[in-house]
Amino acid sequence: FYLIQRKDWRQSARARTGTSPLLLSKVLQTMDREKLESEATSSENTIALKGGIDVSQLTSGEGTVFEIDVDRNATSPMASDMFKGEELFNQIPHSLWEEEDSSESDKDASLPFDKLKTKMIKVTDDGGVVKKVLREGTGPVVPEGALVRVHYNGYLEYSDEPYDSTRLRSKPYQARLGKSGLIPGMEVAIETMRRGELSRFVVSPQYAFREAGCPPRIPPNSTILFEIELLSFVDYKAASDFEASQDNEKKEVTFEQLLEVAAAEKRLGNDFFETKSYRKAITRYQKAINLLEKRHLQNEDEELVWKTAILKLYLNLSLCYLRMKHPEKCVIYCRKVLELDENNVKSHYRLGQAFMHLGDFHKSKQHLVRAANLAPGNLEIREELQRLDKNHKKFKDIETEFPSQAFGGIKQESGQNTTGYEISESVRKQLEDLKLNDSLMHLVLPDILAREELEGAKMVAEKLGLKYKEVSSGIKIYKDGPPPLDEHHLV
Numbered sequence: 001f002y003l004i005q006r007k008d009w010r011q012s013a014r015a016r017t018g019t020s021p022l023l024l025s026k027v028l029q030t031m032d033r034e035k036l037e038s039e040a041t042s043s044e045n046t047i048a049l050k051g052g053i054d055v056s057q058l059t060s061g062e063g064t065v066f067e068i069d070v071d072r073n074a075t076s077p078m079a080s081d082m083f084k085g086e087e088l089f090n091q092i093p094h095s096l097w098e099e100e101d102s103s104e105s106d107k108d109a110s111l112p113f114d115k116l117k118t119k120m121i122k123v124t125d126d127g128g129v130v131k132k133v134l135r136e137g138t139g140p141v142v143p144e145g146a147l148v149r150v151h152y153n154g155y156l157e158y159s160d161e162p163y164d165s166t167r168l169r170s171k172p173y174q175a176r177l178g179k180s181g182l183i184p185g186m187e188v189a190i191e192t193m194r195r196g197e198l199s200r201f202v203v204s205p206q207y208a209f210r211e212a213g214c215p216p217r218i219p220p221n222s223t224i225l226f227e228i229e230l231l232s233f234v235d236y237k238a239a240s241d242f243e244a245s246q247d248n249e250k251k252e253v254t255f256e257q258l259l260e261v262a263a264a265e266k267r268l269g270n271d272f273f274e275t276k277s278y279r280k281a282i283t284r285y286q287k288a289i290n291l292l293e294k295r296h297l298q299n300e301d302e303e304l305v306w307k308t309a310i311l312k313l314y315l316n317l318s319l320c321y322l323r324m325k326h327p328e329k330c331v332i333y334c335r336k337v338l339e340l341d342e343n344n345v346k347s348h349y350r351l352g353q354a355f356m357h358l359g360d361f362h363k364s365k366q367h368l369v370r371a372a373n374l375a376p377g378n379l380e381i382r383e384e385l386q387r388l389d390k391n392h393k394k395f396k397d398i399e400t401e402f403p404s405q406a407f408g409g410i411k412q413e414s415g416q417n418t419t420g421y422e423i424s425e426s427v428r429k430q431l432e433d434l435k436l437n438d439s440l441m442h443l444v445l446p447d448i449l450a451r452e453e454l455e456g457a458k459m460v461a462e463k464l465g466l467k468y469k470e471v472s473s474g475i476k477i478y479k480d481g482p483p484p485l486d487e488h489h490l491v
Contacts, residue, residue: 124207142194144237147236148176153226157223183203185207189201198230234271238257240264266284273316314333318347322350330353343374355367434466443478465480
C-alpha cells in the first residue's frame with residue numbers, strides 16, 4: 001500500500017507489503033468512495049500494475065505480492081516530479097509505521113496521528129504540539145532568538161513520503177528563531193531541543209497552516225508530523241538586539257554588554273568555520289574585532305578581559321586565512337597577537353606555517369622553533385618542523401636544477417643577462433615555491449618592486465609554466481587554471 005502511494009516504478013519493482021488492517025480500514029473509511037473511483041480512472045493519480053491486488057489479503061494482515069508495470073508507468077506525467085526512489089525511500093519513517101503495526105489499537109485514537117500523540121509529551125499546554133525524543137542531545141536547550149541549523153522531514157497524515165525535506169535537498173535549513181519564516185509549531189518544537197538531538201513532533205493545524213493550508217501540497221486544517229535534527233545553534237540574541245538599537249543607544253552600552261555582543265559574533269563565526277564557510281566566518285570575526293578595537297577601556301581589569309577576547313579573534317582570523325591559502329594575511333593577524341602576547345604558542349606555530357607557504361624557510365623555522373621551545377611536548381609542532389626540513393631539503397636538491405631548466409633562457413653560462421631584466425633571490429624563491437608547493441595557489445608581487453624585476457618575474461613565471469595577470473596592486477602569478485579572485489572578493 002505504501003509503495004503504491006510512493007509511485008515507485010523502478011525496474012524489477014516487485015514487492016511484498018504487509019499493511020496494518022487498522023490503518024487501511026481507516027484510510028478507506030475517511031476517503032470518499034466516489035472520489036476514490038474517480039481518481040482510480042485518472043492517469044495522473046494511478047500506477048499501473050501487472051495483475052491486481054487482493055484487498056482481502058491486505059485487510060487480513062497477510063500482505064500480498066504485486067508487480068508494477070514499468071513500461072506503462074514510464075510515460076506517466078507524474079514521473080518527472082518525483083524524488084529519486086532510493087533517496088525518498090531513505091526518508092520514509094519506517095519506525096513510525098512499525099510502532100503502529102506492532103501495537104494494539106487505542107480506543108480514543110480515530111486517526112494515526114492521534115494514536116501517536118497518546119505516546120508523546122506535550123510541548124504546548126493545549127497539546128497543539130507534542131514531542132517524542134528519538135535521540136538525546138547534549139548541552140543546554142536552544143535559547144530565544146538563536147540562530148539554528150536543522151535537518152527536517154515533514155509528513156502529512158496517511159503519507160509515507162515527506163512533503164518537504166532538507167535531507168532530500170542535501171542542505172540543512174538555517175534561520176534565526178523569531179525571524180525564521182518557519183511555522184509556529186516548528187519554532188516551538190526547536191526551542192525544546194538540545195544540540196545533536198533528533199525528535200519527532202506532531203503539530204496541530206493551529207500551529208501549522210491553519211484553515212488555509214498551503215495548496216496544492218498541504219490541504220486545509222492539516223496535522224503535520226516533523227522529524228527534526230538540531231545540528232547546531234548559536235545564541236545570537238545579544239548581537240541581534242545590538243544591531244536593532246539606535247546609534248545613540250549603541251554608545252551607551254556597558255563594557256560587559258559589548259563583550260557579550262562580540263562573543264555572539266564570535267560564536268556565529270565559529271559555527272560558520274565548522275561548516276568551512278570561511279568567508280562568512282571572517283566577516284563575523286572582523287565585526288567583533290571592530291567593536292572591541294573602538295572601545296575605550298576604563299581600567300586595567302577591562303584591559304585584561306579585552307586582551308583575552310581580542311586575542312582569540314585574531315587567532316581565529318589567522319586560521320581562516322591559512323585555510324583559505326592566504327598566508328600573507330595570516331601573518332598580519334599573528335603579528336597582532338604577538339604585539340599583545342609575545343609568547344603565544346599558536347601564533348608562532350601559525351606564523352611558521354604561513355612563512356613555509358610563502359617560501360621563507362628561515363622565518364618559518366624561527367617561529368616553529370620558538371613554538372617548540374614554548375610547548376616542548378606538542379607533537380603537532382614537532383611534525384611541522386619535520387615537514388619544514390623535508391620541504392627545505394627538497395628545494396635545496398632542485399635549486400641547482402632550476403637555473404638550467406627554468407632560468408636557462410634568461411642567463412647564459414657566462415652569467416651575462418641576455419634579457420636585460422634581473423630578479424632578486426627572494427622573488428626567485430617565491431616563484432620556485434609556488435611551482436612546487438601544492439598548498440600554494442598564487443602570489444602577488446607588489447608594484448613597489450622595480451619595473452625590471454617585475455618584467456623578469458613574468459619571464460621566469462612563463463619558464464616555470466605559471467600564469468600571470470596585472471592587478472591593481474602589482475602582478476598576480478598563479479598556477480594553471482582560472483585566475484584566482486582578487487583580494488577584495490575573498491572576505
